[in-house]
Amino acid sequence: MNNTLRAGLLFKREPFFRGVNDRDQLRRVASVLGSTGLNQYKGKCDIQQQEEEEEEEEEEEEEEEGEEGPLPREPWSSFINDKNRHLCSPEALDLLDGLLRYDQSERLSAADAMKHSFHIAGRREGGRGGGGGGVREGGREGEEKE
Numbered sequence: 001m002n003n004t005l006r007a008g009l010l011f012k013r014e015p016f017f018r019g020v021n022d023r024d025q026l027r028r029v030a031s032v033l034g035s036t037g038l039n040q041y042k043g044k045c046d047i048q049q050q051e052e053e054e055e056e057e058e059e060e061e062e063e064e065e066g067e068e069g070p071l072p073r074e075p076w077s078s079f080i081n082d083k084n085r086h087l088c089s090p091e092a093l094d095l096l097d098g099l100l101r102y103d104q105s106e107r108l109s110a111a112d113a114m115k116h117s118f119h120i121a122g123r124r125e126g127g128r129g130g131g132g133g134g135v136r137e138g139g140r141e142g143e144e145k146e
Contacts, residue, residue, distance in 0.1 A: 003099040003107075010092055012084045033102060034073035041102035091118035 008014035017032070019025025030038050076093045095118040098108035108116065 003096070007096055007100060010084065010087050010096060011079045012087075013079070030071050032074045033100060035071040037073065037102050039070070044103065089118070091116070094118070 004016050005014075008016040017025055017028040019028050026038075076088075076097060080088045095108070095113065095116045098116070099113060101107040113119075
């Protein structure tokens, strides 16, 4: 399953990143995952662009960051409401957090995702994974919050 589709289903907000074009789509992703992570990923991959694109990107980053600095990563709990709370178990949020990463080397593999506690809990309960209820503030196990 596409990871953004999983987010849309979990939070009952489809599509989860509703952009009007590619640039707007990326802005919306950065507004959730944070612009710092995006910039780190771009630096790690040594993404090169033509001079005019770089200038345009710098202008966009200034607009995105504004006077307040980089966009922070939104905690998954900020997307929970009365209509989706029953779907947002700590396991479901942790799985989503492991899947929605800029850097594919940090993203859970399909095999690791299938071994995630969300799916194990679902098999124990005879359902689709993780119970309802609790919420954990972003970050994977053993990982500090940004």
